[in-house]
Amino acid sequence: MPxxxxxxxxxSDQHRKIYAYCEIAYTIVDVSAAVLFVVGSVLFFQEATTYAGTWLFLIGSILFGLRPTIKLYREYTYLRMGDYEDITRK
Incomplete structure (x- = not known):
């Protein structure tokens, strides 16, 4: 299993279930990060809300960093299910 x-x-059914859960998590993180960036951008229009906008940008950036972590988790979970000898095959 490369x-x-x-x-x-x-x-397997278990693989499909893991994939579905990870896709849901990935989508939630993606949408949340995008919303935080849009709201953060709007907050930058007024000097009084720039501090809050900066925090939303930071949280959105962290969420964008979480995206590849979800994919790595999914692949790690697949590996734990077996087929270690096939990991390097293409």
């Missing part, structure tokens, strides 16, 4: 291969999600 890492990040698109067919990995269909190897």
């Amino acid at each position: 890492l990040f291969h698109p067919d990995n999600r269909n190897r």
Whole structure:
């Protein structure tokens, strides 16, 4: 089972379930980060709200950093399910 291969999600019902949960988490993080960046941008229009806007930018950036972590978690979970010998095959 090579890492990040698109067919990995269909190897079993458990793989499909893990993929679905990770896609939901990925989408929630993606939308949340985008909303924080938009709201943070609006807050930059007034000097009184710039501090809050900066915090929203920081939190949004952290969420964007969480995105690849979700994918790594998914692949790690697949590996824990077995098929270690196939990890380097293409």
